[in-house]
Amino acid sequence: MDPIRIAVVGMGKIARDQHLPAIAGDTAFSLAATVSPHDKGIDGVPHLESLEDLLAKGPAVDAVALCTPPQVRYDLAKMALTRGVHVFLEKPPGATLSEVDALTERARRAGASLFAAWHSRFAAGVAPARAWLADRHVTSVAIVWREDVRVWHPGQAWIWEPGGLGVFDPGINALSIATHILPRPFFLRRGVLQRPENRSAPIAADLVFCDTAGTKITMDLDWRQTGPQSWDITVETDAGTLKLSRGGSVLTLPSGTEHSEDREYAGLYARFATLIRTGRSDVDTSPLKLVADAFLRAKREIVEPFNE
Template identity: 80%
Template sequence: MDPIRIAVVGVGKIARDQHLPAIAGNSAFSLAATVSPHDPGVEGVPHARSLEELIERGPAVDAVALCTPPQVRYDLAVQALRKGMHVFLEKPPGATLGEVGALSSRADKVGATLFAAWHSRFAAGVAPARAWLAERRIDSVSIVWREDVRVWHPGQAWIWEPGGLGVFDPGINALSIATHILPRQMFLQSATLEIPANRAAPIGADIQFRDTAGAPIHMDLDWRQTGPQSWDIIVETDAGTLKLSNGGAVLTLPSGVEHNEDLEYPGLYARFATLIRGGRSDVDVAPFRLVADAFLRGHRKIVEEFHD
């Protein structure tokens, strides 16, 4: 079977650190091209300054991985789907729920695969955590996602603009795990969003969710953390405490720490290949919907200005 010819659109840090190595390590794909108006691309691989240029001049591709900021992703995905290309959407899958829904409908009509890729769901501890929680009573959940934005997103102005999500850019990773491992649906009750006076998106958030059985779920997001970083989900159950730490990479159960190989982006591309070969899409917007609800219902608290 011939490999899937894929183009990476947007050649920034996440593309170079994660997407390109994952593609290179998966025989189901071949890197056919890169696209960026700013980055020169990869030596020996055809490069275009825009997706339109790639479509017009070639080389031919079967799929695209959109690694651009979410605010510009819809139009790029539409261009690709018009040509019958399969589309991999980096997280978050778009700037609004409406545009993601429109893309899903378009992909169905043209018979192409659309994949909303939640990389944190492929962290080593997530699948076994989901399996362990399936038979438990959930009493409460604590999500603490605190990191230093200056370390992880230096100089990225788009992330502070409408549609960039602010602290929910990493926070949505936690929600992608929580919505995957918890056995019952969760929904928002209240939220406080801390927004710097000179920015449009929050730098911190305190959120109260609950699940459909009434279990409280508290989420603490902050982009001002210095020193050790915190990416933890703690679930209290009738059988003891489950903890996912380091962004889902480390699972601790009452029986001890479980060790599994952490292959987030290789797992994503294996899933994308399976979807393409099977003629299916995977567009789960549950984490994105919770973020939208926080912006819809959250109280906005203006805090001091933030400067990189």
């Protein structure tokens, strides 16, 4: 079977750190081109300044991975899907829920695969955590997702603009795990968003969710963490405590702790290849819905300016 010819659109940190190595390590794909008006690409691979140029002039591609900021992703995805090209959407899948719905329908009509890629769901501890929780009674959940924005998003002004999500850019990773492993749906009850007076998006959030059985789920997000970073989900159950740490790569159960190799993006590309080969799409918007609900329902507090 011939490899899937894929182009990476947007050549920022996530593309270079994660997408290019994952594609290089997966025989189901071949890197046909890179696209960016701000980057020269990589040696030996055709590079174009726009997706429009790529689709008009070649080289031919079967799929694109959109690694651009979410605010511009809809137009790019629409352009590709209209031509029957399969689309991999970096997280979050779009700047709004409505545009993701529109892309889902366009993919269906075009007969192309659309993949909303929640990379944290492919962390090593997530699948076994989901399986262990399936038969347990959950009594409480605490999510603590604190990191230093200066380390993980240096100079990325777009992330502070409307549609960039602010602290929910990492926070949505935690929500993508929680919506996947917890046995019941959950929704927002109350919350507080802290927004720097010189930014449009929040730098911290304190949220309280509730699942359909009344179980309390708390979420502590902060982009001002220095020193050790915190990416932890702790689930109390009738059979003891489950903890996912290091973003889901380390799972601790009452029976002990499991450490596994980070293969999130390898898992994403294996899933994307399967979707393409079987003519299906995978577009779960539940994490983005919870973020939208936070912007709808949580209180706002203005805090001191943030400057890099």
